[in-house]
Amino acid sequence: MSVGIVEEQSVTFATDLRLESGRILGPITLAYETYGRLNAERSNAILVAHAWTGNAHLAGRHGEDDPKPGWWDAIVGPGRLLDTDRWFVICSNVIGSCYGSTGPASINPKTGKRYNLSFPVITVRDMVRAQALLLDHLGIDRLLTVLGGSMGGMQALEWATQFPDRVRSAIALATTSRPSPQAISLNAVARWAIFNDPSWKKGEYRKNPKDGLALARGIGHITFLSDESMWQKFGRRYSARDGLFDFFGQFEVERYLTYNGYNFVDRFDTNSFLYLAKALDMYDVAWGYESLEDALSRVAAPIQFFAFTSDWLYPPYQTEEMATTLRALGKEAEYHLIPSAYGHDAFLLEHETFAPMVRDFLARVERG
């Protein structure tokens, strides 16, 4: 069942945040939504962390006429995987984003102008520190679990390593302890596409630099799909509107990238896109530690990992390495490799496959 009509909330913290870079960011606002009820013991809270271009609107609708439910509505609601009859589910928009939380498009109170490139470079660790302020605000000491895919999975890992006492478990899907140079290089050309757009103006645009941002997003879509899913979805079909020998004629896959790229321009801020891309590339769970072992030795809670066979952005071997390392350290780590043609996007689409395993895992965590 759907959670029904929901409302976005927002909180601004009194405390500034010292970032990994050493810079201070504040005041910080976080947009968030919650579903279900916090119990008297405040022990039934689940945090869902979103990916690169996600937002706090995880489930339900913002009004009767809202045409689209939240981004992962399928798993949140009464009787659904994250059962809001039992659990209190929270989703907050990360700092650096443009959906209500403090990011480069926010007004810097010190100058009265948008931060733009004066916004500090942030890391996934910084995002999670800001979320910890939100938990304080909600009076939640410890999460039943923190769950997320892709950049959301990185946040789950940061919760497990940076706040080991505040999570009873973590569930990380389609993620990595650190993106490979191939993944970095694909974000690098996406950045470059934006830098090349004269209307970007080093971040001082009034309107999104649409050609650069659309291309950057188009490149992203290549990494979200897979060779397999592209064969299934498009094959080598040529657009029916174009002649095969037209210079500007397009393959179907090309039209898909163009269409989705330009669609994105209306819904995401270019500078936010760049800051979050950088946070993704820089992500390393072992940042500041001697090694992956050293970082993961901080973990206290059991972690459940899911990887997807056709995910070439954060390939399964990277997830498996974390599970293996945790187990070698005597920690509880589950690793599930899900056969899927959907590529990186699989984590949003294969919930029927992984739901039973998540359900079992959470039942075990609750039993303690």
Place this chain on the structure above:
Amino acid sequence: MSVGIVEEQSVTFATDLRLESGRILGPITLAYETYGRLNAERSNAILVAHAWTGNAHLAGRHGEDDPKPGWWDAIVGPGRLLDTDRWFVICSNVIGSCYGSTGPASINPKTGKRYNLSFPVITVRDMVRAQALLLDHLGIDRLLTVLGGSMGGMQALEWATQFPDRVRSAIALATTSRPSPQAISLNAVARWAIFNDPSWKKGEYRKNPKDGLALARGIGHITFLSDESMWQKFGRRYSARDGLFDFFGQFEVERYLTYNGYNFVDRFDTNSFLYLAKALDMYDVAWGYESLEDALSRVAAPIQFFAFTSDWLYPPYQTEEMATTLRALGKEAEYHLIPSAYGHDAFLLEHETFAPMVRDFLARVERG
């Protein structure tokens, strides 16, 4: 041993060419080089076909001071794999390119101006038809072999299927019967990067649109390498010149793409790049036939295929499919899968690995 000092030659044909698109292209000029001597029987000719941005300068140097030998010098020369003491080796620049053959940057004799986008869309089949005119010009009826990697491999396949009587064998490396939608999509975003550059001016630039072309080439480099080779070459190292928290700071892999991208601007015409990218994407050995089987049933000569384990642009399964299909048709087809971390570029780098197999294959072909 090196072939020494060589000279580029050029020929302009009297005949126009009817292209796959139905359009007529002419007059056509081809730039080419030859090494070794054609024997009295004219039976010892080998054609080497180049890849996307290659040229006719396969081996040797253009003068005593020439700092760099031809692009595949390592395999051509007295005593080398393509032994110029025994064989007459030819390499010609494809039509559509910008290294001496007729392409979009050539002057259209009908208008006295550069073709630019009035140049017709060409296919790999058209390139090979133009090469056939060169063989006629050189008085060569039949090739001992035609060898090439990537787009060069596609040309080898076209020789084997379109001119089955004119080749005694073919050797195709790191190629495909048709690029996958993933490969197409990576070229699509490269094209898009150029279209976005205002200085491209729909092809009517005076100087290469450098930012667009450099980015397009940067995207290409991602597809030429592999996840594995990027780990080996760059890992996640951050440029020593940049601060980790600089907004414009770069990873080493990012600097590599930028550096090679901008280097390319001085050596290749943007419109040529676009026309050849389109020819690559449109390539389908079965174009005009019922099926792959139908197309390959035309083959008369033995074909030797090489694929490379980490080549994700034209993955091994695509090569294997051709070999399997040929064998099912009762044709002679060898398939070698070479373990290599170099990705698509492996075909230029792993010659020591495949040389013995090519040598054996050519010996068998010569014995007949």
